[in-house]
Amino acid sequence: MGSAWQWGDPRVRRRLRHPRENRILVACGAVTLLAVVGAVSRAVSGDPEEPLLLLSIPALVYFVRGQLYARQRVNGVRITEDQFPEAHRMVAEAAAAFNMRRVPEAYVVLGNGVLNAFASGHGMRRYVAVNSDLFEVGGRLADPDALRFVIGHEVGHIAAGHTSFWRHFCVSVAQVIPGVGSTLGRAQEYTADNHAYAYCPEGMYGMRALAAGKYLYRDVDFHAVAARAATDTGFFVLLVNLLSSHPVNTFRFAALADRSRPGRVL
Numbered sequence: 001m002g003s004a005w006q007w008g009d010p011r012v013r014r015r016l017r018h019p020r021e022n023r024i025l026v027a028c029g030a031v032t033l034l035a036v037v038g039a040v041s042r043a044v045s046g047d048p049e050e051p052l053l054l055l056s057i058p059a060l061v062y063f064v065r066g067q068l069y070a071r072q073r074v075n076g077v078r079i080t081e082d083q084f085p086e087a088h089r090m091v092a093e094a095a096a097a098f099n100m101r102r103v104p105e106a107y108v109v110l111g112n113g114v115l116n117a118f119a120s121g122h123g124m125r126r127y128v129a130v131n132s133d134l135f136e137v138g139g140r141l142a143d144p145d146a147l148r149f150v151i152g153h154e155v156g157h158i159a160a161g162h163t164s165f166w167r168h169f170c171v172s173v174a175q176v177i178p179g180v181g182s183t184l185g186r187a188q189e190y191t192a193d194n195h196a197y198a199y200c201p202e203g204m205y206g207m208r209a210l211a212a213g214k215y216l217y218r219d220v221d222f223h224a225v226a227a228r229a230a231t232d233t234g235f236f237v238l239l240v241n242l243l244s245s246h247p248v249n250t251f252r253f254a255a256l257a258d259r260s261r262p263g264r265v266l
Helices: 004-008 010-016 021-044 049-055 057-075 085-097 132-138 144-159 165-170 181-199 201-219 222-227 235-242 249-257
Strands: 105-109 117-122 125-131
Touching: 010 181, 021 165, 021 181, 057 105, 057 117, 057 125, 057 165, 085 105, 085 132, 085 144, 085 181, 105 132, 117 144, 125 132, 125 144, 132 144, 132 201, 144 181, 144 201, 181 201, 181 235, 181 249, 201 222, 201 249, 222 249
Parallel strands: 105 125
Antiparallel strands: 117 125
């Protein structure tokens, strides 16, 4: 696990961030800026209806984030020192490793068979939510390193600034354009994976659960999946990756297996 003073070094922070992330963020921000400027221009010229709808995006982003946060609070199980103390310790350790001033809140939410986790925020609050089926991997299925990697990944999103209101607003218009917002999403996922790897490298093998499920993943050869990134290619593979908010599994596994190069965004 990386120490806080290492994370405080700007060189370490740059190394953990995918090299294309900031450039793609600027491009997405430019799309939103052009849309907003166009909306203002149309409103001034006397066509207010559609432009005013576009200019209401900040309020919409605020409302959606607030509603999502409330849903976790009222329906999820809060991870605390008394409720799931081992997981709470993982969240606190990850926050300390990334030199964060606050430990984010964390929740277990009903998964209904879906293996997923996410990080978000509302106002000054930041939080992590882990679906119950994925949480079981670190608990009942006794693979704490896998859960530690997942938590490191989600806390990494927060540490890298991916959950801020202004970032979400900045990319809001780009998100509705196929292949544009999703490309930023893939770069951010690689950044979060880099944080998780720095925090708990041995936990990367738990990512096999995303490919084979929580019961079969131990039988999966991680490096065999990673090697297919060089052989399972072609137009439709690239298309599936382009339209996905997360890198396809073969690309993602390959990036974790070979730390000498960044993950493939395109």
